Amino acid sequence: MSTHDYDLFVIGGGSGGVRAARIAAGHGARVAIAEADRFGGTCVIRGCVPKKLLVYASRFSDEFHDAAGFGWQIGAPRFDWPTLITNKDREIARLEGLYAEGLEKAGVTLYRQRAQLSGAQAVRLADGYNVSAAHILIATGGVPRRDPEWAAHPRVIVSDDMFALPALPQRLIVVGGGYIAVEFACLMHGLGVQTTLVHRGPELLRGFDQELAAALREAMEARGIGVRLGVRPAAFASQDDRLSVRLDDGSVLEADYALLAIGREPATAGLGLDTAGVAVKAGGAIEVDAASRTSVPGIYAVGDVTDRVNLTPVAIREGHAFADTVFGGRPVTVDHALIPTAVFSTPELGTVGLGEAQALAAHPRIEIYRARFRPLKATLGGSPERTLLKLIVDADTQRVLGAHMLGPDAGEMAQLLGIALRMGATKADFDATMAVHPTLAEEWVTLRGPPQRVGNA
Numbered sequence: 449m450s451t452h453d454y455d456l457f458v459i460g461g462g463s464g465g466v467r468a469a470r471i472a473a474g475h476g477a478r479v480a481i482a483e484a485d486r487f488g489g490t491c492v493i494r495g496c497v498p499k500k501l502l503v504y505a506s507r508f509s510d511e512f513h514d515a516a517g518f519g520w521q522i523g524a525p526r527f528d529w530p531t532l533i534t535n536k537d538r539e540i541a542r543l544e545g546l547y548a549e550g551l552e553k554a555g556v557t558l559y560r561q562r563a564q565l566s567g568a569q570a571v572r573l574a575d576g577y578n579v580s581a582a583h584i585l586i587a588t589g590g591v592p593r594r595d596p597e598w599a600a601h602p603r604v605i606v607s608d609d610m611f612a613l614p615a616l617p618q619r620l621i622v623v624g625g626g627y628i629a630v631e632f633a634c635l636m637h638g639l640g641v642q643t644t645l646v647h648r649g650p651e652l653l654r655g656f657d658q659e660l661a662a663a664l665r666e667a668m669e670a671r672g673i674g675v676r677l678g679v680r681p682a683a684f685a686s687q688d689d690r691l692s693v694r695l696d697d698g699s700v701l702e703a704d705y706a707l708l709a710i711g712r713e714p715a716t717a718g719l720g721l722d723t724a725g726v727a728v729k730a731g732g733a734i735e736v737d738a739a740s741r742t743s744v745p746g747i748y749a750v751g752d753v754t755d756r757v758n759l760t761p762v763a764i765r766e767g768h769a770f771a772d773t774v775f776g777g778r779p780v781t782v783d784h785a786l787i788p789t790a791v792f793s794t795p796e797l798g799t800v801g802l803g804e805a806q807a808l809a810a811h812p813r814i815e816i817y818r819a820r821f822r823p824l825k826a827t828l829g830g831s832p833e834r835t836l837l838k839l840i841v842d843a844d845t846q847r848v849l850g851a852h853m854l855g856p857d858a859g860e861m862a863q864l865l866g867i868a869l870r871m872g873a874t875k876a877d878f879d880a881t882m883a884v885h886p887t888l889a890e891e892w893v894t895l896r897g898p899p900q901r902v903g904n905a
Contacts (some may be wrong), residue, residue, distance in 0.1 A: 462489020464763030465587030506638025514829030657803030790859030798858030
């Protein structure tokens with residue numbers, strides 16, 4: 449008979465924590481979970497899901513424009529921000545309820561309050577209640593990084609604030625060059641906001657294939673989004689409802705708000721990690737091994753709080769693997785290679801595997817196949833945007849190392865391409881697959897040479 453209150457106590461009710469709690473309970477463990485905000489975490493409450501709803505909303509402007517070429521006569525469309533936000537809030541509340549309901553049905557005890565470690569097998573809740581657990585899982589995720597110099601400025605906001613703006617701004621400055629910055633710049637522009645993106649780096653989307661990143665930037669600029677590279681904010685000043693941003697090159701931009709999308713950091717403050725002796729890395733992320741074990745036996749961590757691969761599906765997979773390993777008697781290790789991902793910009797970017805620079809660093813010779821074309825829908829719709837496909841192949845083995853796309857439904861394609869790459873597909877496998885015509889996806893199996901050959905002769 450266990451002397452602990454629970455077999456597992458989960459701190460954090462986001463995607464990774466919720467999955468771990470449900471699976472562990474399904475294996476027969478006595479499980480509790482604590483969440484200070486709402487169940488579902490960043491992804492459901494203030495991240496992936498509400499953002500994608502806003503992305504959908506922003507793309508209707510393109511649909512209205514293209515409809516005329518297909519014979520539809522549509523009057524001047526009018527967008528209403530409060531309606532979108534109200535409907536978004538209703539859907540998020542529904543999803544949050546489903547997360548909590550799923551936990552309760554699994555037999556998990558819910559604590560709707562903050563929790564922190566008070567020992568290697570002890571947790572202290574915000575109301576002062578203390579519980580013990582044989583195993584503790586930390587899954588508190590991450591938070592937007594705030595520049596301390598500008599954090600108190602009322603018109604300098606972070607991504608969490610975007611979903612609750614009282615009105616749609618007329619002008620927005622986005623600071624950052626990662627996927628959050630790019631996505632918000634695109635979606636706000638699509639909703640009619642005059643948008644300028646400011647990034648200190650030489651190109652957007654560091655870590656992605658840079659040919660695709662450059663193509664996306666060019667498409668954003670062609671749409672009317674201002675992109676300023678190689679500069680950063682030096683000062684903010686506001687007067688009434690206007691914000692002035694002075695950049696370090698001396699130029700000044702004016703807007704209603706400035707969105708700081710300069711990265712995220714692990715949410716480890718106030719967790720009592722030092723009390724329990726849990727080791728953390730320089731940036732505050734919890735150190736874990738391949739099995740998500742921390743430096744303290746019995747304490748584990750999954751998801752963004754570990755700063756391994758900060759994506760919701762990764763946190764879910766890590767949480768599931770933890771529960772199966774510790775409580776299901778089936779050791780599972782998460783493979784963090786070949787993770788498909790998408791940037792929900794407009795146009796959309798989907799990718800899986802190695803980019804060109806990464807492939808060259810790992811393989812002596814590569815072959816690159818490209819297709820750049822105007823989609824069939826655009827021929828009548830009138831959009832000038834072109835879709836870009838890029839396939840990177842090991843020249844010696846002919847194994848496909850990376851597949852990258854900029855264009856409609858690129859994220860959907862990246863998910864399926866991920867299966868092929870994980871199975872070790874070769875260029876010959878792609879070539880031998882019959883095309884579905886007429887589709888965008890058929891271009892993946894009709895890419896023909898001669899390829900661009902890069903690397904040693």
